[in-house]
Amino acid sequence: MGLITLPVIRRMAVCGGTHGNELTGVYLVPELERQRREKGDTLWPVPVTTVLSNPRAVKECKRYVNKDLNRCFTSAILSSPVTDTTPYEVQRAQELNSMLGPKGTADATDIICDLHNTTANMGLTVISYSHTNWVIMHIYKYLQEKITKVPVRLILLNIPICDAYSLESVAKHGISLEVGPQPHGVVRADIFNVMKEGVNVVLDWIQHFNSGKVIEGAEVDVFMFEKSVDYPRDTETQNPLAVIHPQLQDQDFCLLQRGDPLFLTFSGETVGYDEEEPLHPFFINEAAYYEKGIAFHLARKKTLVIPNIQAKND
Amino acid sequence: RLSALCCQAVTLPALSCVALCGGTHGNELSGIYLVQETLKNKRKGEAMEAVTVVTVISNPRAVQQRVRYTETDLNRCFTYAMLSAPVSERTPYEIIRSQELNSLLGPKGSGQAVDLICDLHNTTANMGLCLITYADSDWICLHICKHLQARTNDPYTSVGKHGFAMEIGPQPHGVIRSNIFTAMQEAVHLMLDWVRLFNSGTQFDEGSVDVYTMVKNIDYPRDPYTHNITAAVHPELQDRDFCLLYPGDPIFLSFSGEILRYKGKEPLYPFFINECAYYEKGVALLLARKSKVKIPAIQCSRA
Numbered sequence: 001m002g003l004i005t006l007p008v009i010r011r012m013a014v015c016g017g018t019h020g021n022e023l024t025g026v027y028l029v030p031e032l033e034r035q036r037r038e039k040g041d042t043l044w045p046v047p048v049t050t051v052l053s054n055p056r057a058v059k060e061c062k063r064y065v066n067k068d069l070n071r072c073f074t075s076a077i078l079s080s081p082v083t084d085t086t087p088y089e090v091q092r093a094q095e096l097n098s099m100l101g102p103k104g105t106a107d108a109t110d111i112i113c114d115l116h117n118t119t120a121n122m123g124l125t126v127i128s129y130s131h132t133n134w135v136i137m138h139i140y141k142y143l144q145e146k147i148t149k150v151p152v153r154l155i156l157l158n159i160p161i162c163d164a165y166s167l168e169s170v171a172k173h174g175i176s177l178e179v180g181p182q183p184h185g186v187v188r189a190d191i192f193n194v195m196k197e198g199v200n201v202v203l204d205w206i207q208h209f210n211s212g213k214v215i216e217g218a219e220v221d222v223f224m225f226e227k228s229v230d231y232p233r234d235t236e237t238q239n240p241l242a243v244i245h246p247q248l249q250d251q252d253f254c255l256l257q258r259g260d261p262l263f264l265t266f267s268g269e270t271v272g273y274d275e276e277e278p279l280h281p282f283f284i285n286e287a288a289y290y291e292k293g294i295a296f297h298l299a300r301k302k303t304l305v306i307p308n309i310q311a312k313n314d
Numbered sequence: 315r316l317s318a319l320c321c322q323a324v325t326l327p328a329l330s331c332v333a334l335c336g337g338t339h340g341n342e343l344s345g346i347y348l349v350q351e352t353l354k355n356k357r358k359g360e361a362m363e364a365v366t367v368v369t370v371i372s373n374p375r376a377v378q379q380r381v382r383y384t385e386t387d388l389n390r391c392f393t394y395a396m397l398s399a400p401v402s403e404r405t406p407y408e409i410i411r412s413q414e415l416n417s418l419l420g421p422k423g424s425g426q427a428v429d430l431i432c433d434l435h436n437t438t439a440n441m442g443l444c445l446i447t448y449a450d451s452d453w454i455c456l457h458i459c460k461h462l463q464a465r466t467n468d469p470y471t472s473v474g475k476h477g478f479a480m481e482i483g484p485q486p487h488g489v490i491r492s493n494i495f496t497a498m499q500e501a502v503h504l505m506l507d508w509v510r511l512f513n514s515g516t517q518f519d520e521g522s523v524d525v526y527t528m529v530k531n532i533d534y535p536r537d538p539y540t541h542n543i544t545a546a547v548h549p550e551l552q553d554r555d556f557c558l559l560y561p562g563d564p565i566f567l568s569f570s571g572e573i574l575r576y577k578g579k580e581p582l583y584p585f586f587i588n589e590c591a592y593y594e595k596g597v598a599l600l601l602a603r604k605s606k607v608k609i610p611a612i613q614c615s616r617a
Contacts, residue, residue: 027543031569061594119486183438183486185590189546189567239350246492264492266351287488291380 003214004134005312009173009206012111013049013100014199018070018167019288020057021184024195025115032199045207049109053096053167056088061185063288064089070114073169075162078103093167101170104161111135112171113202115195118180119287120296121250123150124198127176129164131156131222135173135209137306141220142205143198150179150194153253154222155282155299175202181250184287209311217307223253223280223299230293232263232271241265244285244295252282256298263295323611324453328513329429329476333368333419334502336434338389339591340376341487344498345434345480364510368428372415375407380488382591383408389433397422430454430476432505434498437483438590440553443501446479454512456609460523461508462501480505484553487590517613526556526583526602533596535566535574544568547588547598555585559601566598 014032016025029050036043036050052058054069066087072078077090078097101108118125124147128136137154144152161169168174177198182191209215231240242263248256256262256273263271279298283289286296334352336345349369356369371377373388384407391397391412397420401410420427445462447455454476480501485494512518534543545566546552551559559565560581566574582601586592 027546027569030542034570119489181486183484183489183590185487185593186438186588187543187546188552188588189549190552192546192569193549240490243347243490243492243495246496249492266347266354285489285491287486290488 003308003310005310006135007110008210008311008313009046009110009135011049011109012044012046012113012203012206013051013109013171015051015053015096015112015114015167017055017058018053018114019063019068019116019184020054020059020065021061021063022115022117022182023061023185023187024117024179024182024192026052026058027187027192028115028195028199031196044203045210046110048203049100051096051099053114054089054092056092063184069093070167071165073097073103073167074165075103077165096167097170103170109171110173111202111206112168112174113199114166114168114174114176115199116176116178117182117184117191118178118283119183120180120252120283120285122153122178122180122252122282124152124194125178125180125282126152126154127157127166127178128154128174129157129159129161129169131224131304133173134306134309136175137220137304138209138215138217138309139173139175139202139205140222141218141306142208143201144220146201146204147194147197149190149197151253153282154220155225156222157225209309212311214308214310217305217309219303219305221301221303223282224302226279226298226300228294228297229262229281231290231295232265240290242269242271245270248281248296249285252284253280255279256281323517323613325613325615326454327429328614329365329454329509330513331366331368331428332430332432332506332509333370333428334432334434335370335372337374337377338372338433339382339387339435339487340373340378340384341380341382342434342436342485343488343490344436344482344485344495346371346377347490347495348434348498348502364513365506367506368419370415370418372433373408373411375411382487387591388412392416392422394422430509431478432502433477433479434502435479435481436485436487436494437481437586438486439555439586439588440484441481441555441585442483443497444481444585446481448477452476452478453609453612456523456525456607457512457518457612458505458508459525460521460609461518462504512612512614515614515616517611520609520611522606522608524604525607526585526604528600528602529582531597531600532565534593534598535568543593544570545572545574548573551584551599552588555587556583558582559584 016029056065067089069089072093126140140154179195232242242265245261245264247261257278260273261270281296284296336349352369375384386406386408388408397416445459455478482498485491535545545568548564548567563576564573565576584599587599
């Protein structure tokens with residue numbers, strides 16, 4: 001299988017409240033800070049920067065104030081000039097990029113773990129950009145082994161890094177940890193514990209990796225984002241005409257075959273999946289996606305081979 | 315309005331006008347869609363015999379923005395004081411709106427008020443279908459409860475002569491779930507069926523209804539400086555609405571892992587456990603006592 005040597009991990013950031021109403025991260029970040037105050041810097045294998053990404057949105061318990069912060073990290077937006085009319089979140093994205101980046105440079109933090117919740121039944125889902133980022137692929141493999149309370153999956157977005165729009169793309173190895181289902185504005189103890197365990201497992205992996213051991217590769221199943229599907233809408237008012245079908249609701253990552261029900265209209269008709277290729281739906285009925293015209297996303301499942309890796313001090 | 319002899323049915327006037335209100339909270343979607351669909355079906359010419367159903371989107375601004383409220387919670391604006399407060403430029407939108415709704419559906423306490431208001435709500439708590447009425451001597455609402463086999467009793471005010479809130483959960487705010495929508499749709503149909511039966515002279519037998527009466531609420535433990543919550547509802551209490559809570563049972567799990575327990579002396583029934591909108595009201599859960607309320611036989615009085 002060969003062996004790939006990679007630089008040790010030196011710095012990590014854990015970000016919560018990128019969406020101000022996704023409360024697990026909003027409360028986990030101060031809890032990590034409390035742990036650090038109580039137990040000191042040796043608690044973790046590397047220095048961990050803890051960040052409340054969107055403090056104004058957190059204060060108002062809203063997803064965002066002017067604009068979705070998690071769409072503001074493309075290279076274009078990060079380098080756009082700031083004026084009086086620049087939305088709050090664009091300015092904040094540029095601040096976060098200075099603090100944790102700059103994106104695409106050698107100074108960028110090694111790992112960002114951005115904490116999110118979803119109203120969809122997605123267990124613990126890792127979201128990232130690159131299927132050849134072996135650090136990320138190994139972190140995912142380790143999470144899958146160690147977390148048993150909920151299913152763990154990886155979604156890969158096929159977007160080049162300069163066009164990558166979310167916060168974690170600022171780091172050399174960035175992941176979003178998405179845990180659900182949880183209503184926005186609510187904190188559930190079981191979801192909090194899954195996220196807390198997830199962050200601890202990532203820190204654990206860093207410790208193993210940095211110790212210089214060979215981390216064995218394997219085959220892993222991943223979900224590659226393919227496309228989004230909107231609700232059927234009234235052509236005049238644009239109001240949705242249907243709801244996610246009860247047989248699809250909560251069935252994230254199932255396999256959709258032709259004819260399977262997708263939507264139930266208010267007049268009682270079923271709208272079925274009419275594509276040839278079976279695909280896997282996820283983010284089914286996510287509250288925040290109604291305004292983005294998304295009922296769910298579809299992904300193709302793939303098996304990838306990840307190589308053995310080893311840390312090397314440079 | 316009570317009958318003189320205890321063995322006879324209580325006679326009450328017909329319920330000729332029923333108001334169905336959705337979007338009192340603009341992000342509780344089942345009621346909003348149900349009202350919009352009911353309106354669409356009416357336009358298509360579906361008749362509603364024996365009872366007039368008025369449909370209302372209570373807080374259109376909040377519905378448009380998909381928020382609970384824009385300035386103040388509309389569902390706390392129906393006290394006599396707020397309904398009669400003078401309106402100025404600084405009056406919050408929801409108070410102006412509550413006064414409009416009072417004109418449209420009330421005025422509260424008058425003979426012209428609609429006969430029955432059914433206010434449609436969702437909750438993030440696992441409460442199933444709940445009816446919330448404000449008086450345990452409102453025989454109409456209690457008979458409807460009995461008809462729907464639903465349960466709760468809590469002092470919220472209403473504008474109509476008889477009023478109740480229909481609360482269905484769990485559903486995240488800003489999300490519409492098919493099973494929850496269907497449950498609300500069926501419950502509203504059952505309720506309107508009951509009203510038609512009542513109006514056509516059916517006598518409904520005496521009986522009893524299990525009712526939960528709110529005793530107190532419990533707030534989250536909070537940081538004394540920031541006022542931020544320091545714990546979540548304990549996993550053993552989460553989703554266990556209407557399961558008896560005993561002294562010593564866990565109620566919170568702090569973010570640092572400690573268990574906090576119920577310190578009351580009396581076993582009580584928790585509900586609205588972990589309702590999103592109540593964090594800002596300082597409420598993690600409500601506690602109720604359960605009782606059986608006897609309801610007399612009732613029948614519509616022919617005019």
